[in-house]
Amino acid sequence: MAKILIIDDEEMMCETLSTLVERKKHQATSAMTLQEGIRLAANEDFDVVFLDVKMPDGNGLDALPTIEASPSNPEVIIMTGFGDPNGAELAIKCGAWDYVEKGFSIKEITLSLERALQYRKEKKEANEKRKPVRLKRANIIGHSPALNNCLDMVAQAAESDANVFITGETGTGKELFARAVYENSLRSEQEFVVVDCTSLPETLVESLLFGHEKGSFTGADRAQNGLIRQAHKGTLFLDEVGELPMSLQKSFLRVLQEHRFRPVGSNKEVESEFRLIAATNRDLDAMVESGEFRSDLLFRLRTFIIELPPLRERRDDIKELARYHMDKYCHQYGLDSKGFSPEFLETLVSYPWPGNVRELVNTLERSLTTARFDQTLYPKHLPSHIRVHVRRAEMEAGQAGESKGDDQHTISRSSGTLPKLQDYREEIYAQAEKEYLLELMEITADNIPEACRISGLSQSRLYALLKKNAISRKD
CATH class of the missing domain: 3.40.50.300 (P-loop containing nucleotide triphosphate hydrolases)
Structure with a gap:
């Protein structure tokens, strides 16, 4: 019997997938938030994880590497209410087993689950026969x-x-x-x-x-x-x-x-x-x-x-890389090991490193030269362009959060121009669609079958539209 984890904020979807899993004589566990799903994956062994993309506390694709790296190394099937080619590409590149839309038939979802379990079983059998060998990874630092x-x-x-x-x-x-x-x-x-x-x-x-x-x-x-x-x-x-x-x-x-x-x-x-x-x-x-x-x-x-x-996609490795290369340079120059202030490490982690590990290593050597006789490294020891970039990004992020208006659908005439008619029509259509769905869910008290009857939408299509417009059921 396999153990399946379902991470989805829709109760009905959790129930549907749980029923599907249990009919196949497997054990199902559900999590309604991304953080709860990550916690369960870290503390329990699961064979397969059904992972929703749009969760109330984050994006499932961002959490994919963390879930895949949990102790049981489960296979992950990404679930989404609406198709996104870029999301599918990212999921596959990150190692997801499959990327399926919630509108798919039960048969298609079941087949994806069965294939993932079959692959996992065969991989386990092959690993048991293989003799463990320690991988040589000279100068490749990190565990992200x-x-x-x-x-x-x-x-x-x-x-x-x-x-x-x-x-x-x-x-x-x-x-x-x-x-x-x-x-x-x-x-x-x-x-x-x-x-x-x-x-x-x-x-x-x-x-x-x-x-x-x-x-x-x-x-x-x-x-x-x-x-x-x-x-x-x-x-x-x-x-x-x-x-x-x-x-x-x-x-x-x-x-x-x-x-x-x-x-x-x-x-x-x-x-x-x-x-x-x-x-x-x-x-x-x-x-x-x-x-x-x-x-x-x-x-x-x-x-x-x-x-x-790129290094910006493996920020978890930056502190380990910094420690390894700083100790290496200190030994090379005959110096005592340097300490890092929390602010120094925070700046390293926040900078996007367009030159990747090579740029980080060169920056550390330059910082050591600047702080040759100081025991601890602070942001002041970093090149000015790095400190300026990080500080500017922090300030711009704060200003963007403060200046974000409530009304996203007004036409600006300050510049004396209007948007193209097609763009304006699509914007108004999107706004009307969201308002309709909000009212629909309110008058039906979040009753999906009743909402489908009134709107004339299929259940899968309604789920897709709710996800697209980031509308969550209150129950």
């Missing part, structure tokens, strides 16, 4: 749910020999993760060859990658193996692969397919049996659309994908 998801992907990639494609903003640690895949793989005793595609000189790029024979060009006074040949039996890491010259992409595609190539000036092919890991901070799909990158090469690269989150 977002980071742990990436480390799970590293472990999976290390067990195979498939091409790995690592994406992420600049400074997120793509090379660290590439090395982690390599160090945990069966090729860890062989070479790890790094190719920085941003620094390949255009005139020598073929020679550097494929090698050359003696006398093949001016200055080639001896034969030399290229980087691809040096990676034979090992791992080839193409850093910033989006910068690979278009003229070379076709040749490299053939190397990936055949694992054979011809050095510059040679009439014989050379073999190199390597495992490829590629990384980029660029949108290669957009580059394919603009003709800057070959689609067939992209398909080859993207066998196993690891998407690294």
